[in-house]
Amino acid sequence: MKEMTYRDAIREGLWEEMKRDDRVCLLGEDIGVYGGAYKVTRGLLDEFGPMRVLDTPMSEALIAGAAVGMALVGLRPVAEIMYIDFVTLAMDQIVNQAAKFHFMTGGKVKVPMVLRTQGGTGRSAAAQHSQSLEAWFVHIPGLKVVMPATPADAKGLIKAAIRDENPVIFIEHKGLYNLKGPVPEEEQIIEIGKADVKKEGKDLSIISYSKMLHTCLSAAEKLEEEGISTEVLDLRSLRPMDDEAIKKSAEKTGRVLVVTEANKTAGTSAEIFARVTELVPKARVARIAGKDVVIGCSPVLEKSSIPSEEEIIEAAKKLLES
C-alpha cells in the first residue's frame, strides 16, 4: 500500500489507463496546462500531448456530445465537466444521447465514455457550484453512476469506468481531493455496482457514499464509544445499486440509517430508503439528507444545509430506541 490523495489517485488511474490503451483520451475545459479546476489532470498534457488531453472551448454540450461521437467511432473518451452544476448545459447529450444510443439502435452501437465531474459543499462555492445532483443521473436507465469516497476506491473505479462499455458518470467531491488514504501498489479494478462495508457493526447500519461517508464513519466511532456497534456501508456506485449488500447489512442489524449530502426531496436518500424497505420489510429505517434549501455561501449557511455528525448520532440513537 502507498499513501496518496484522492486527487492523485484519480490522476494515477487516468494515467495508467492512458498508458495501457491509446484510445483513452481526455477532454474538458482547462484540463491541459491548467490541470483542471481541481488539478486532477495536472501533468497529463505534458505526458500525452494536446490530442489526447484536449482543452475545449467553454461549450458543455459540445464536450458531452463530442464524447458520445468519439465513443461511437471507437475512442474511449473521458470528458470533464468542471462542476456538476454545469451539467445542466450538457444534459441532453447525457440523458437523451449517451444513455439511449445503445438501446435505440437495438444494441448495435456502444457508448463507452466517462463523464467526470465533481460536486458537493465545503468550499463556500455558493449556490451554483456546490450542489449534489447525482439523483438526476441515477434516474436514467442506460447510465451508470459512481461516487467514490476514498483514494483507493476512486482509483479502482475510474479504471473500471474507463473500461466499461457504457456511459459512466463519475462524480468526485470537491471536499475530498486532499484526503489521503492507502492505495494498493498493484493494479486494482473495482467493479461498478459493488458497495463496500467500510466498518463492521451489529446494532445499526448506516448507508452513505462520497464525502458524507466520512462524517458517518466519524459518527460511528462516537457511537461505538457509547457501546453502539455501528456498521457503515459505502455504496460507491449508485447505479447500479448493490441491493445484495444493502439487504445483507439491513438483515444483519435490522436498523438502517440512510445519510446523504444530497437534499431530501426526491433525492438519492429516498431511493435508498425505499430499497431497504423493499428488500427487508422488517427493518426500521430512517434518513437524514441535505436540507431542501439553496446552498448559501457563508460557511455557516453552507454547513447548516447538510447533515452534521451530531444529527447523525442523534438519529442513530432514536432509531435504536424505536
Next chain:
Amino acid sequence: MKHLKTPESLLFYMMLIREFELKIAEMFAYGKLAGTMFHLSVGQEATSVGTIAALEEGDFISSHHRGHGHMIALGADIKLMMAEMFGKRTGYCKGKGGSMHIADIELGNLGANGIVGAGIPIATGAAYAVRYRGGKQVVLCPFGDGAVNEGVFHESLNFAALHKLPIVYVIENNQYAMSTSVTKSTSITDLYKRACAYGISGEFVDGMDVEAVLETTKKAVERARRGEGPTLIESRTYRYYGHSRSDPAPYRTKEEEEEWKQRDPIKQYQRKLIERGIITENDVKKMGEEIQKILDEAVKFADESPYPEPSEIFEDIYA
C-alpha cells in the same frame, strides 16, 4: 458511394426514397405503423441523395428525425427499414428505434435523432475521433433550418473550425421548422452566411438539383479530406407534406407549395436525363416497377415479421 456513381443511380435512389415514404404514408393510413411520428422528406430527395453520393465507403453521417432518405441513400435494406416502421423485431433497430431513430452503424450512420440539433456535436466528436486515429474519413452532418438556432450548432461549428475537422455540415433548409418559417425564426435568412462567424467556407446550393448538390458537397468533402477543415452548406429545398403525419400545414399557402412542386427534384432530373439521352421514358417506367416490387416485398416482410417479445424491453439498455 459506389452505388451512387451514375446519373441513373442518383435518379433511382431519389425515386426509391419518394416511393418508400409514400408507401409508409399508405401503411400509416392502414394503421400498420408504430405510432404517428413519421417525418416525410418528400421534396427533399435531391439533398439526401446528392450529399451522400459525395461520400466514400467508410465515411460517416449523422442523421435526424427526417432521416429515411439518409438511410436509403446509404444503401439500406428496404425490408429492414419497413420492418422498423412497423415496430417489428426484424427491423434495423429491433423495433426499439422506429422511424425517428433509424440507423445502422455498418452503413456509416452514427444515429438518427429525435432531439433537434443533437447530432451536431456527436458528428463533430466523430470527426475529432477520425483525426485522432489518423483516418481519412469524412463526416457528413445534415440537419434542418430549425436546428441552426440550437446552441449546439454554435458550440460545434466553432470547435470544428478551430481544429479544422473533416466534417461537412449541411443545412437541409426546407424553410420550416414545424410551423415556424425561417423568416420568423432567424435574423439572417441566408443560413450559409453563418459560416463567416467561424471562418469556414459557406456554400449555397439549389436543393432541388441533385447534381448541383452533389458537386457542391463533393468539393466540401474533398476539402475536408485534405485537412482543410469544415464547410457549411445550405441546400434550399421544400418539404411537400406537413411536418409529420398529423400536420396539414395551415401556416403556408397552396400557391407556395405548388410553386415548389413545379421544381420537383425527381421530375426535373428525369426530364434532364431523357433530354441528355441517358435514359428513356421506358427506363423510368421500369425503375418505377422495380421500386414497387422492392416495396411490396418489404411490406410483406414487415407484415409477416413478429413483434418483439414484451421482455425485450429489458435488453440492450446496457452493453
